[in-house]
Amino acid sequence: MSKAISLQTRxxxxxxxxxxxxxxxxxxxxxxxxxxxTMQLQDQLMDEIADMLLMSDLSTSSGQQVDELSDEFDIQYQLKDRQQVLSESNNFHLHNSSSKLPNHVSEGYSFIWQDWQLWRIYSTEDAELNMSVWVLQPIAERFKDLAQNVMLYGLILIVLWFIQWLILHFAxxxxxxxxxxxSREISAKSADDLAPIHQQVPELKELQPMVWQLNQLLQRLEYSLVAEQRFTADASHELRSPLSAIQMRLQVLKRKYPELDQDLVSIQNDVNRGTQVLENLLLLARLDPAHTAxxxxxxxDVSRVINEVMQALQPFAAEKNIQIETQFAEHLVITGNDKLIFSCLRNLLDNAIRYAGQNGHxxxxMQQKQQRLSISIEDNGQGVTEEVLQRLGERFYRALGTKTQGSGLGLSICKKIIELxxxxxxxxxSAHGGLKVELQFPLPIQH
Structure with missing residues (x-):
């Protein structure tokens, strides 16, 4: 069975x-x-520093302003006249003689990889003054503030997503x-209440087709139930009457033709079996586990009911010389319908007597197991196969190869009564050789 998915969660x-x-x-x-x-702004800043170095007197406040910008944005510069360095920042990256600016760097903006990091370089020169300027800045410096802003924005997004999850969950x-x-209104429907379903206000448009189809289904189901009840009542009346008439005619024939008594007994047994099948079918139709309340x-008192069942079946047990051995626990009481429990136990005991064989046991x-009452009925008849065990309780099922008579409905009726x-x-x-049937009923809570 596939796992159910929550539409709400989805x-x-x-x-x-x-x-x-x-x-x-x-x-x-x-x-x-x-x-x-950021790249545009920092490039403009490097260009302004280069212009200030070429056009201003570095001994005045302009030089101090260049140093302040250089320190604040980690920008390094170098001003040269031909091969002579006129001015450079204190932290100029290529100030020693062992490192030189690469020759392939052209005038303008470019990138270089130096000392395991990426640098942004701006170079320009003034042909009239015969001076050139190099301005350098590590790319990591440009990304420092950007990384902080991105992290802050991401943190805000996470908080907003959490708030959205709360809103979505409750909404x-x-x-x-x-x-x-x-769903509750649908689950409350039963055979006694098949009235149309009405959506609660506000109505959801997406549910209207489903509700309409459900109402159509309920209407068809109501018609079917009414037709079934009418058929059950008609069948009960129409089938009982001819069976009763046949039994009466058989009694007349037995008195009129005693020499045909043996043949008439066989017919009488067939009529009795047909009557039993009819009664069992009607009982199955009336039993509905949905109406337990x-x-x-x-x-x-369960022991009293069992004794009544044994008394009712004693003639059949005596006919086959069946010994019934009992082991009862005293004062075990359950809450139930005594007539249905009697019918269930009678079917099970009758089944055991039928299959126990001549001179059988x-x-x-009956005993208490925790908070449940256990009743087991066993016989010492022929063993049962696993296939038979799997199919016991099916309507009209009878194991092949048995000489006992029956309708195949007794165990089905028992299952329904137990469900109720x-x-x-x-x-x-059974350890004795035949079939073992165990019933378990909940015991009433002691106050």
Whole structure:
């Protein structure tokens, strides 16, 4: 079974992802624009420093201003007259004799890789004064402030995404209240309530087609249930009447033609079996596990019900000389419908007597296991295969090769009765050789 996906979670993730994608693109755009503006601004600053070095008297305030700009933006400069250095910054990167400016650097702006870092270089010269200027700045210095701004912008984005997640979580959850209310209204539907579903205000347009289809389905289901109930009532009346008439005619024929008694007994058994099948089918149709609250229940002594079942089936057990051995725990009471429990236990015990064989044994054990009542019914009949165990409880299923008669509905009825009582039924091989059926019922909470 595939794992269910929350639509609410998916909507939140999709909205947040789209916002993060837009924020990431905005961050990249901001970084690109800021990088371009920073490069332009720093290049203009290098150009102004070069102009000030060529045109101003460095012994005046202009020289002091150049030094202040150089220190503030980590810009290094060198002013030369032919081969003689007229002025240079204190931290000029290529001030020693072992390092020289590369010859391939042309006038204007360019980049060089020197001492394991990238430098921005601006060079210009004044032909009239026969002087040249070199201005250098490490690229890392330009990115320092830019990196701080990008980090600040990214931190703001993370905070905004977190706030958006909170808003989306509560906003989407609030909008889903309509869907949850619709889900509760659908789950509350039963065979007794198939009225159309109405959306809560405000109505969601996306849900209107689904609600309309559900209402159409409920309407068709209501028609089907009414038709089924009518058929059940008609079938009950129409089938019971001819079966009762056949039984009456058989009684008349037995008295009128005693020599045909043996043949008529076989017909009588077939009619009785047909009557039993009919009663079982009608009982299955009436049992509905969805209506457990409407089932009349009361506290009942299980040992008393078992004794009544044994008394009812005693003639059948005596006919085959079946020994029924019991082991009861005293004063075990459950809350249930005594008539249905009686029918369930009668079916199981009747099944055990049928399959135990001549001179067989049936074992009934009742005990308390934690907060549950356990009832096991076993017989010493022929062993059952794993395939038979898997199919026990199916309607009309009877194991092949058995000579016992039955409708194949008894265990199906038992399963439904156990479901109505929130219990469990398990089939397994008996240690005595036949089938073991174990029932478990919840015990009432002691106050």
């Amino acid at each position: 909507l939140i993730k999709t909205s947040l992802f789209s916002s993060m994608l837009a924020g990431g693109l905005a961050l990249l755009l901001f970084t690109g624009i800021s990088l371009y503006q 989407v959850k609030r909008q889903f209240k309509v869907i949850h209310q619709l 409407q089932l009349p229940k009361s506290e009942m 049936v074992f009934i054990k 009582h929130a219990g469990e039924i398990q089939f397994s091989r």
